[in-house]
Amino acid sequence: MSGPDTPRTTGAPGAAGTVTVTLAGALTYLFPGAPRQIAVPAATVSEMIDALDAGWPGMRDRIVDSTPAIRRHMNVFVGGRRARLDTPLMPGAAVFVLTAISGG
Amino acid sequence: MADKVLILLGTKKGAFIAASDTERRSWSLSGPFCEHWPMNHVVGDPATGTIYGAGGNEWFGPAVWKSTDLGATWSHSSAGLAYETGEEPIKAAWSLTAANGRVYAGVQPAGLFASDDRGETWTPVKALRDHPTREHWQPGGAGLILHSLVVDPDDHDRIWVGISAAGVFHSADGGKTWEPRNKGTRSDFMPEDQRYPEFGQCVHNIAKAPGMTDRLYQQNHCGMYRSDDAGASWQSIEAGLPSSFGFPAAAHPSDPDTLFLAPLNGDIRGRYMPDAKAAIWRTRDGGKTWQDMRKGLPQENVYFGVLRQAMATDRLAPAGVYFGTSSGELYASADEGESWTEIAAHLPTILSVETLVVNG
Helix, strand or coil: CCCCCCEEECCCCCCEEEEEECCCCHHHHHCCCCEEEEEECCCCCHHHHHHHHHHHHHHHHHHHEEEEECCCCCEECCCCCCCCCCEEEECCEEEEEECCCCCC | EEEEEEEEEECCEEEEEECCCCCCCEEEEEEEEHHHHHHHEEEEEECCEEEEEEEECCCEEEEEEEEECCCCCCCCCCCHHHHHCCCCCEEEEEEEEEEEEEEEEEECCCCCECCCCCCCCCCHHHHHCCCCCCCCCCCCCCCEEEEEEECCCCCCEEEEEECCCCCEEECCCCCCCCCCCCCCCCCCCCHHHHHCCCCCCEEEEECCCCCCCCCEEEEECCCCEECCCCCHHHHHHHHCCCCEEEEEEEEECCCHHHHHHHEEEEECCCCCCHHHHCCEEECCCCCCCCCEECCCCCCCCCCCCCCCCCCCCCCCCCEEEEEEECCCCCCEEECCCCCCCEEEEECEEEEEEEEEEECC
C-alpha cells in the first residue's frame, strides 16, 4: 500500500507527461482514500484536475468554479508560481494544490 | 411509534445533531459534521430519514451534504449545482426541502436547483433563473440569496420561494412558471411612493400553516404578514409584537392559527432581543394577538439574535419548539413555548434549526 510519500498513479499506464500532484490535507479530508501525493498524466493544469476528478468524482468542483477558473481561495502552484487552468505542465512537473488563507 | 427526536443544526462551523426521546427532557449532542463547513441549512426527509445539509466553503465552494445513517457518515455533491459558464459562480447552498422524492436547494446568487436522486446530481429550475424580473433583483445584506423554500405537502407542484431582496415568488406547476407574490408587503427602504412594489421586498422567512391549503406566514424585514390566498395578498399581523423586525417564523405542526416568532429590536438597533430580554412570541389566533413566552429564557443582558432559518417545531403533541442563537445557544420547549431549557451552549453561530422525528 502506498504511503503518503509514495506517489499513487492513476490514468493510462505509461502515459506520457506524468506529473506529480501534492494535495492540501483539507482537500483529501473531503475524499476518503485520496492520497496526499499522486501521479497523473496531464499536459495542462485543467487536464490534471480532470484526472483527479476521474479518480475522486467531485474533486474538480472543489478546486474549480463554473467560470471556469481555479477557485478564489484555492492555489495551484507549478514551478513555484501560481498557475491557471491553461498553464502547461512539463513531464515530471511537481504541482501543489493548496488552500489559501481564508475563513473566519 | 416515534422514539427519537433529532434537532438538526447548521452552524458557521459544521452541522450538529441533538437527540432525545419523545419526552424531550435530556439531549445528547453530536458533531461537528461536514468538515466544519459553514452549513446554512440542515434538514431531514421524514419519508426516508435522510439528512441533507446546504453549505458553502470559502475554499471549496457550494455543496449539499448527505447522511443516510442519521449523521454517522456524510458525503457531499455539487454535481450540476452550477450556473452556465461565464455567469457569477454559486457561492453557497442556502436552503433545502425534501418532498415527494425530490430535493430542492436554494443557492447564492439566487437560484433554485432540484435533485431526483437524493442529492447526488442537481438540475437548475431554469424558469425562476430566467424570470423577467431577475435583472432587477437586488441583494440583501447577506447577498442575493434564495433562502426560503416551501413546498405544499398536499400538492407538490405548489412551491413558494423567498429571495432577499427580490421577495416571494410562487409556482403552481412544479417550477415551470413563476410569479411574484408580494402584494401588501412593505418596502420601508424605498421612497414613500414606491413602498408596495410588485417585487423587491426583503422577505426574511416563509412558513406554511398546516391543514389550510392557502395559508402562509411571512416574517419580512419590514413587518410580519399572513396570507390566506397562497400569497396572492398579504395582511399585516404585526400589531401586538414588540418589533416588526425579525428573521424566523415557525409554524405549529397541526394548528394553522399558531405561529412562533423571534422578534428582534430593529434593523438599525443592533438586531438583538428587545430590551435585551429573551422571548419567543406566540399567536394562537392567526396573528390577531401575541403572547411573549419567557419562562426559562434569560432576562438580562441578552444580545443575541435568531437567524432566519434558526427556529423550528417538531411534529409531536404537544409540539416542541426550538431556536438557536447567533451566540451559539440552543433552546428547547417541549410544551409549545410555555417553558424553555437551554440544551446546548458555546456552539458556533447557529444558522439553522430543523427537526426530524424518527420512527422506531
